[in-house]
Structure formats: structure tokens, C-alpha cells
Amino acid sequence: MIDGEYHRGGGYLTKREAQEAERFLCPNRKMAFGELCDKYISWIRSRNQSAAWVYEKILFVKKHLSPWFTKPVDDISRGHIEEHLLRRAQAVSTATANKDLKFIKAIFSFGVQMGYCSGNPASAISRMPTEERLKYVPPLDDFMKVYMVARPVEKRLLALLFCTAARVGEILNLRWEDVADSYLILRSRKHKEGRLRERKIPLNPVMKEAFDFLSTHVSRGRKEGFVFQNPRGEGNRYLRRPKLMRSLCEKAGVRSFGFHSIRHLATSCLMREGESIQTLKDYLGHAKITTTQIYVHSLEDSLSVAAQKLGNLFNKYSIKSSKNSINVDKNAKNVQNCTSKKVV
Structure with a gap:
């Protein structure tokens, strides 16, 4: 891309060779914002970030930042960014605008570090004020109603989410080699460098029954690959279905809640049973105990009393x-x- 226009057929074997030739032939050329986004996406891919997270950022760039693609990086001002944030805050929410701001800052910071732009126009922009809302945690009775109307494989998914208090991505990424006779290994990607962090969860009878059922009816006795497999593609991962919980809640006649609310519900139940917050921190796989405190809903119960x-x-x-x-x-x-x- 030169001055916002793509030039093909130059005889270069790779994109890297073409970019090196561009820098040699046009040393004073200003980089376009679209090219900076391409370089940043390639960089975060090389940092071993999750494919789902990278794909989310690619969609965001194409959908919301495409009007800036042909602009030189240094021509994008603070006003352009604030206009985008205001539009997103009005259309969606201030929390979404703050999320966009964080990503835009990261793009320009990368450009400054690599010498692609002279400054970061988003660095002086402050986060928008947001309303702190308590996350809805369903009663255990409502969760059991949803469990009863679910199909067999979905029941085992809900049972494992509740008994492990895990994130839905951790359960869907489970492989049979992660499941032993007395424990399972969950992996989460919460490190800055993108490394997977492992934690060991002991198995209880409910988990064992779920894995026995999945081994017999889903994997057909072959304990290899993903535990939850996509029925449309043999061996592929069971895709996350964002509308599944909504449809199950409607079918059960309860207020709608998502997969992550089950994690909050399990944590609240453990607190009522007298588990210490340090035990909860280790069980949930949190790096800091302050994160665990967000999941503690005993205060809400005491206030209601x-x-x-x-x-x-x-x-x-x-x-x-x-x-x-x-x-x-x-x-x-x-x-x-x-x-x-x-x-x-």
C-alpha cells in the first residue's frame, strides 16, 4: 500500500520483500493507518494471543476504523478519535467506548515504538465515566430449571460449568488428555505475554458422570481430541453458542442469564458453604485476590437480610x-x- 492505494504485480515473492522495497524506494513516505493496523494485527498474532481475541480485533478494525485506512497515521488527530468514541458511547455504551479507546491507544503506542508514527493522539484522552452495575446472579432454583430443560450434552456442559466454576472457554477447550481419573486441568490465557496458565481441579461424582456420558455418546469411546466436539465437524471444537442460554432461560421461564453468571453463582454458593476467599481465588484461577472479591455476592445477601x-x-x-x-x-x-x- 502506497499513499492509501494497493499496488500488486511488482514481482516480489513475499509481502515482506515488497514492504522492504517500499521503504527503500519511498523513504519519506507517510504510513497509512490501514497499514499500521495490519502491522499491529500481525504483531499481536506473533505474541501467541488467542485466535478468538485476534479475530475480534480484526472485525473491530474493519467495521469501525476503516474510514481512517487511507489517512496518513500522523494526520489522525485527537478530534477524530473523540468523535468515534462519542458515537460509540451514544450507539452502544460508555463501557464499549472505553474498550475502543484502550485498543486504539495500543495501536498508536505500537506505531510509536516501531517508529511508524511520531506520537499517540489517544494518549491524552481520558476514559468515559461508567455506571457500576451489580452483575445479575441467578438463584440456584432458576439454574436448576434451566438445567432440567436442556438437552443431554447441554446438561453436561452446564454441570461442568457449575461444578468447576470455570469460564465457558476453558470448558469448551478441554481435551481428553486434560482429564485424568481424579482431576482435570483447566487452562486460561490471562497473562500479558499470552501464555496459558494451568490449574488442577479435583473431580467430583457429577463431573465424572458428565465425562463418562461424553466419552460414550460424543467421543464414542475414543478419548482423543476435544471433550465437547462440534457435531457438524468431526474432531472440531464445540463452538460457543451465545444464544443458547437465552433460549434455555426462555424455555424454563426464568430471567435470562449467561454462561459467566454460572461462574458467579457457583462462587456465591461456595461462600455460603463457608469456603475462604483464598480457596476461591485458587479454585477460580485468579492471579489477584481483588479479582475474586468481585465474585463474592454474600454482601448482597446480608443487605437483603x-x-x-x-x-x-x-x-x-x-x-x-x-x-x-x-x-x-x-x-x-x-x-x-x-x-x-x-x-x-
């Missing part, structure tokens, strides 16, 4: 006061009747 007590006190004393007011009204009527008789 306190509100219930205040309501009971109010009802108790309101009944007493109403009885007293009735007696006062009766006495007032008696006095009024007596005075009226005397007057007559």
Missing part, C-alpha cells in the same frame, strides 16, 4: 401504632358522644 429485618420492625410497630390510633379514635368518639348528650 438487613432490609427484611427493618421491614419486619416497621410492620410490627406500625400494627401497634395503628391499634393505639384506633383506641384513641374510640375514646374521642365516646367523649364526643358524652358531651353531645350533656348539651341536649
Whole structure:
């Protein structure tokens, strides 16, 4: 790409050779923003980031940043970025705008480090204020209603999500070599360098039954490849279905919740059973205990108990006061009747 236009047929064998020739032939050429995005996507791919995360960023760049592709990198100003963020905040939410800002900052920071641009126009832009909302955690009864209306494979998925308190991606990425007789190994990619972090979860009878069923009815006795396999493609991973939980909740007649809410529900249940927050941190695979505290919903329960007590006190004393007011009204009527008789 030169000055926003693609030139093909130059006789170069690889894209790298063509780029080297561009730098040699056009040393003072200003890089277009689209080319910077291509280089950044290639760089994050080389950092061993998850394929799903990289694909999400590619879609975002193509859908929302394409109007800037032909602009030279140094011509994109803070005003362009703020206009985009305001539009996204109005169309979706301020949280989405802040997510976009973080990614745009990363693109320009990469460009500055590599010498592709002179500065980062997004560095001085502050995050938009967001409303802190408590995440909805379904009651255990609602979860069991959803479990009862699910199909056999979906039931085992829900059972494993609840018993392991794992992320849905960790369960769907499970391979049979990760499942032993007494434990399973979950892997999550939460490190800056993109390395997988492993944790060992002991198996309980519910998990063992789920794996026995999946081994017999899904893998057909062959314990190889993914545990949850896509029925449309033999050996492929069971794809995440974002509408699955919504349809199951509608079928069960309960308020809609997602896969990650099951992780919060399991954590709340463990807290009610008296597990320490350090145990929860290790079980959930968190690097910091402050992250685990986000999952603790015992405060909500204690607040509801306190509100219930205040309501009971109010009802108790309101009944007493109403009885007293009735007696006062009766006495007032008696006095009024007596005075009226005397007057007559």
C-alpha cells in the first residue's frame, strides 16, 4: 500500500520483500493507518494471543476504523478519535467506548515504538465515566430449571460449568488428555505475554458422570481430541453458542442469564458453604485476590437480610401504632358522644 492505494504485480515473492522495497524506494513516505493496523494485527498474532481475541480485533478494525485506512497515521488527530468514541458511547455504551479507546491507544503506542508514527493522539484522552452495575446472579432454583430443560450434552456442559466454576472457554477447550481419573486441568490465557496458565481441579461424582456420558455418546469411546466436539465437524471444537442460554432461560421461564453468571453463582454458593476467599481465588484461577472479591455476592445477601429485618420492625410497630390510633379514635368518639348528650 502506497499513499492509501494497493499496488500488486511488482514481482516480489513475499509481502515482506515488497514492504522492504517500499521503504527503500519511498523513504519519506507517510504510513497509512490501514497499514499500521495490519502491522499491529500481525504483531499481536506473533505474541501467541488467542485466535478468538485476534479475530475480534480484526472485525473491530474493519467495521469501525476503516474510514481512517487511507489517512496518513500522523494526520489522525485527537478530534477524530473523540468523535468515534462519542458515537460509540451514544450507539452502544460508555463501557464499549472505553474498550475502543484502550485498543486504539495500543495501536498508536505500537506505531510509536516501531517508529511508524511520531506520537499517540489517544494518549491524552481520558476514559468515559461508567455506571457500576451489580452483575445479575441467578438463584440456584432458576439454574436448576434451566438445567432440567436442556438437552443431554447441554446438561453436561452446564454441570461442568457449575461444578468447576470455570469460564465457558476453558470448558469448551478441554481435551481428553486434560482429564485424568481424579482431576482435570483447566487452562486460561490471562497473562500479558499470552501464555496459558494451568490449574488442577479435583473431580467430583457429577463431573465424572458428565465425562463418562461424553466419552460414550460424543467421543464414542475414543478419548482423543476435544471433550465437547462440534457435531457438524468431526474432531472440531464445540463452538460457543451465545444464544443458547437465552433460549434455555426462555424455555424454563426464568430471567435470562449467561454462561459467566454460572461462574458467579457457583462462587456465591461456595461462600455460603463457608469456603475462604483464598480457596476461591485458587479454585477460580485468579492471579489477584481483588479479582475474586468481585465474585463474592454474600454482601448482597446480608443487605437483603438487613432490609427484611427493618421491614419486619416497621410492620410490627406500625400494627401497634395503628391499634393505639384506633383506641384513641374510640375514646374521642365516646367523649364526643358524652358531651353531645350533656348539651341536649
